[in-house]
Amino acid sequence: MTEPLKIALAGLGTVGGGVVRLLETNRDLIARRAGRPIEVVAISARDRAKDRGVDLSPFRWVDDTGSLATLAGVDVVVELIGGSDGPALALARNSIAAGRAFVTANKAMIAHHGLELASAAEAKGVALKYEAAVAGGIPVIKGLREGAAANELAHVYGILNGTCNYILTTMEAEGRDFAEVLAEAQALGYAEADPSFDIDGVDAAHKLSILASLAFGTKIDFDSVEITGIRHVLAADIAEAAALGFRVRLLGYAETLGDGLFQRVHPHLVPLNHPLAHVAGSLNAVVAEGNFVGRLLFEGRGAGDGPTASAVVADLIDIARGEYGPAFAMPVASLAARLAADAGERRGRAYLRFTVEDKVGVLAEIAAAMRDSNVSIESLIQRGAQGDGGVLVAIVTHESPERNIAQALERLEGSPSIRGRPMLMHILD
Incomplete structure (x- = not known):
């Protein structure tokens, strides 16, 4: 029997539980597609006693999450803790240094430290994978890194935050103001108790900076993203937009301008004849335009246990097959360093x-x-x-x-x- 790919999983929240369920539910199918079984052998989380709705008894529980990086018998460490720094970053650095492949859904960490981690992974000859960090279950990272690899891309843009899209499309459908719909989204679990990361555009900016690097072969530059959220959008704005033949969407938009890189997260008026105008609810969608392939549209659920777990396990299948290359489609040394473009032009x-x-x-x-x-x-x-x-x-x-x-x-x-x-x-x- 082919040796299984052995996984250590850090974080057992919504996504971590989803990964365990997916690996169990589709065990045989995943093994056939990966060419070998994929098995969780160790897990770690903050609360050992919490009921997560999945059977964790087959797995070794590790109280010290950081020790997963060097745990014997582990091939891949999966990080689902979150946060740009702290335990997540320490686990990433130590896992790669120990020669372990590393899979994460952590867009903030990749946006701030992705180049460092990718360079370390190249030096060690191990995989760094993060499909789940952008747009949940939508295979946009793979699409840009592999499917569109032969194209020069002119633009990459899209709806990158499901919370904002839910709020805006609910305001659009029901004519209610922002504060009321936000409160409802929090009650339904679509928005966090502190929603500022989402509604002020920071989450979308993390994702945009990653997409821009993949699309244009540039070093990630989160600090140069211009960010405006949806906090000040009124129901009256949405009504006026509709009267003019538009819908309001929070878009992340990136393009190269001369020798510079333009990156912006900002509410836009989107024409009704554009596919993004019809992306509703908590869905995400990304558009990329290549010089040979033309317009590509990736659309689907951008969050939740199922879609995000699907992206994590897709990365694990790639690693099991031995199919992985540079984290940002080319070696870090080949990525261009571009200054922020002058938006005024x-x-x-x-x-x-x-x-x-x-x-x-x-x-x-x-x-x-x-x-x-x-x-x-x-x-x-x-x-x-x-x-x-x-x-x-x-x-x-x-x-x-x-x-x-x-x-x-x-x-x-x-x-x-x-x-x-x-x-x-x-x-x-």
Whole structure:
């Protein structure tokens, strides 16, 4: 009998339990596809007594999670703890140093330390795999690293956070405001008790920085991602977008501009004829555009025990087959170091929403700021007074450099006629 691939599993939360269930449920199928059995031999988690709905009695329990890195008889360490640093990073470093293959679902750790870990894995000749770190069960890492490997990619972008997409599409369907839908999402378990990582765009930015590295052959640069979340999107913005033929989605978007790398997470207006406009609920979707393959669309469930466990086990099957290469599609030494591109040079259309005082001259003030910044207005909609007496003004601009739009907003800063912060959303054209 072929020697099984022996796994040590760190973390028995939703995903860890899912991995155990998947390996047991599809044991024979996985063994046939991998060419050998895949067996969990050791596990570790914070609470030994917790009922996780799976039988853990066949496995060796290890109280010291860090010791899994050097435990005898282990071929692969699977990390499902989370966190960019701390125990997860120590386990990754020590496992690779000990010559063990390493599989993780930890997008924060890969975004911040992926290059270091990939370089160490290359030096040791072991696998570093992280399919589950981006878009759950969607095989987008494999798709970019292998399926699109022969293509020069122009863009990679998509819906990378299911919590935000659930909130936005629920607001869209039911006309409710952000705070109310967020509270409901927390009650249903779609959002964390502290949802800031999701709704402020940080989770999507981690994933985008990984996708950009794979797509463009560049070193991961999470720190240069421009990040804006959905906290300030109003139901009125979504209604205005619908009236204009768009839907609001939080997108991560990356492209190369000259010698620079542009990376942004930001709410966008997506045209109804674009496939991302029809990605609803907690689904994720990623679009990549190659010079020979054309547009590729990856869509599916981006989180949860089943999809994420599926991605983890897919990585294990690759390792069992001996099918793995550089973590970022090419050796770390071949990855290009690119500076952050100047977003001001990008051209496009934008949606701007202002809450203004209900008085004469406000529209003229806004129009003058646009004129003086060389921004042409394509359409302008003014709605009646809201409950607080403010008036909503929504503008769609013609295509112009982003720098000009930023200058127009700077000219309006401090205006006594404008309440609060204007909302800017770029239009995906």
